[in-house]
Amino acid sequence: MLVATTSFSGPLLAAPFAYITNQLENSLSVIDTDDNKVVATVRIPGKPAGVAVSPQGDRVYISTPEAKGFAVYDTKKSEVIAKVKVSDGALGIAVAPDGKRIYVADWYNNAVDVVDAESLDIIKSIRVGESPSGLVVSPDNHWLYVANRLSDSVSKIDLDDLTVTQSTLVGSHPFGITIDTRGERIYVANVQSDNVTVLETKRLLPIATLKVDELPYASALALNDSRLFVTNQDDSSVSVIDTETFKPLARIEVGNKPEGINTHPDDRHVYVANWFDSTVSVIDAKTMKVIETIKTGNGSRAFGQFFGK
Amino acid sequence: MNNMPFYQWPKDMKQTLVLLCAFLTFPLSAFAHGPTPQKGLDSITINAPVEAVWDMVKQFDAIATWHPDVKASKGDGKNASDGIRTVTLQGGDIVEMLDHYSEQDHEYNYRLKTENPQALPISSHSTSLQVTAGDEANTAVVTFKSRFYRADTGNTPSATQNDEAAVNAMTAFFKNGLVGLKNKMEK
Numbered sequence: 001m002l003v004a005t006t007s008f009s010g011p012l013l014a015a016p017f018a019y020i021t022n023q024l025e026n027s028l029s030v031i032d033t034d035d036n037k038v039v040a041t042v043r044i045p046g047k048p049a050g051v052a053v054s055p056q057g058d059r060v061y062i063s064t065p066e067a068k069g070f071a072v073y074d075t076k077k078s079e080v081i082a083k084v085k086v087s088d089g090a091l092g093i094a095v096a097p098d099g100k101r102i103y104v105a106d107w108y109n110n111a112v113d114v115v116d117a118e119s120l121d122i123i124k125s126i127r128v129g130e131s132p133s134g135l136v137v138s139p140d141n142h143w144l145y146v147a148n149r150l151s152d153s154v155s156k157i158d159l160d161d162l163t164v165t166q167s168t169l170v171g172s173h174p175f176g177i178t179i180d181t182r183g184e185r186i187y188v189a190n191v192q193s194d195n196v197t198v199l200e201t202k203r204l205l206p207i208a209t210l211k212v213d214e215l216p217y218a219s220a221l222a223l224n225d226s227r228l229f230v231t232n233q234d235d236s237s238v239s240v241i242d243t244e245t246f247k248p249l250a251r252i253e254v255g256n257k258p259e260g261i262n263t264h265p266d267d268r269h270v271y272v273a274n275w276f277d278s279t280v281s282v283i284d285a286k287t288m289k290v291i292e293t294i295k296t297g298n299g300s301r302a303f304g305q306f307f308g309k
Numbered sequence: 310m311n312n313m314p315f316y317q318w319p320k321d322m323k324q325t326l327v328l329l330c331a332f333l334t335f336p337l338s339a340f341a342h343g344p345t346p347q348k349g350l351d352s353i354t355i356n357a358p359v360e361a362v363w364d365m366v367k368q369f370d371a372i373a374t375w376h377p378d379v380k381a382s383k384g385d386g387k388n389a390s391d392g393i394r395t396v397t398l399q400g401g402d403i404v405e406m407l408d409h410y411s412e413q414d415h416e417y418n419y420r421l422k423t424e425n426p427q428a429l430p431i432s433s434h435s436t437s438l439q440v441t442a443g444d445e446a447n448t449a450v451v452t453f454k455s456r457f458y459r460a461d462t463g464n465t466p467s468a469t470q471n472d473e474a475a476v477n478a479m480t481a482f483f484k485n486g487l488v489g490l491k492n493k494m495e496k
Contacts, residue, residue: 023345023346024345024347024348047345049345065344065345066345088464089344089464091344107344108463108464214408214409214418215435233435233456234408234409234418234420234435235409256454257435257456275346275348275456276348276350276454276456298348299346299348
């Protein structure tokens with residue numbers, strides 16, 4: 001087992017790291033994005049799938065569906081410091097913008113578990129639609145949006161009283177969900193209908209449906225939210241869409257079976273986990289070209305938000 | 310990536326790597342829970358030209374002509390997106406559908422449309438078959454790549470419908486198909 005440690009006592013958070021879950025080999029690849037090298041491979045039992053990095057960058061929460069919960073990785077100590085049991089089928093995971101709560105979608109029990117980040121106790125389990133998967137918290141920390149894969153819907157949860165206030169139908173089998181920096185729009189990748197539903201968040205109404213390629217899985221925004229990047233799992237590609245005109249701009253070839261996708265805190269480089277190839281592709285959002293491919297571990301999924309901001 | 314505007318560290322602040330073994334003490338999970346996609350990958354080199362091998366496998370609904378585990382196959386004859394085939398295996402029928410077909414790349418991708426755990430213990434798959442040129446002249450390499458889920462995606466699958474059963478079945482299906490194809494082509 002290879003674990004990173006540090007040769008100094010200062011903060012380890014100067015260069016952003018990407019934390020990539022490798023589900024088939026029970027590990028987490030830590031990529032130093034300064035030179036795009038894997039600097040540590042951490043053993044995470046329980047088939048790690050989802051990932052969420054705390055806003056301070058000090059904790060990485062990794063859902064482990066076969067361990068029925070999630071692991072907490074401390075980025076300063078470079079070690080797993082806790083393993084939390086929450087539910088039967090933890091997959092989607094998100095952390096609040098203030099770092100105080102963790103949200104875990106329970107695939108089997110159709111609920112979202114709200115966990116206190118300090119005590120790691122469950123505060124509440126909120127009933128949502130069937131097979132909840134992607135989760136995203138609004139930047140103002142007032143709302144949680146949940147993609148319910150088998151209900152073909154998105155639920156909106158009020159984070160003050162932890163109740164579902166609204167649900168709306170989207171495309172077929174929504175999975176990954178992304179919110180813009182102003183919290184005004186969410187983008188939902190619909191795996192079975194090969195499109196992305198754009199919802200305005202205030203009334204939770206669809207404003208556009210964007211055609212992409214086969215089996216869209218998740219998305220990421222870059223360049224001041226002007227471009228949306230969508231992984232097409234069955235097409236080994238990423239679709240790029242202009243978020244103003246909703247017109248397609250490019251189709252970028254990446255590795256085989258791309259899944260998790262996130263934008264680097266520099267707002268320019270988009271990282272894509274390729275499940276079949278066990279690699280990460282780095283896309284320059286401006287030129288819309290792959291500029292680097294990084295070898296990770298077997299079955300890279302990285303579903304969620306794998307960069308600290 | 311030297312031109313990227315990433316935050317720079319002084320060199321001495323770089324992480325160093327150490328091997329630590331006694332550090333994480335999680336018990337290994339004894340049972341599989343939750344949906345974990347499984348990976349299938351197999352290929353074989355055949356002593357025949359790419360075009361000849363492609364001619365044998367290109368008709369999507371005629372898999373029974375070359376795959377020894379397939380008792381019969383039929384379909385709509387369409388070698389394009391949405392083309393359908395019904396594949397009869399020892400334990401019954403499954404239905405598969407084309408997502409993408411490329412004569413030029415000698416490749417097609419397809420997915421499971423109607424499952425049948427008695428025939429094949431998986432609930433869904435997305436699979437590609439491609440014929441490429443081998444290293445030697447007049448040889449071809451045939452490759453299967455697949456992403457699939459076990460038959461019972463619930464939390465407590467039986468031994469015949471768990472991840473292991475799914476991996477064993479798909480591994481055997483690809484292996485037998487490739488060996489059968491090679492035998493047929495090299496006969």
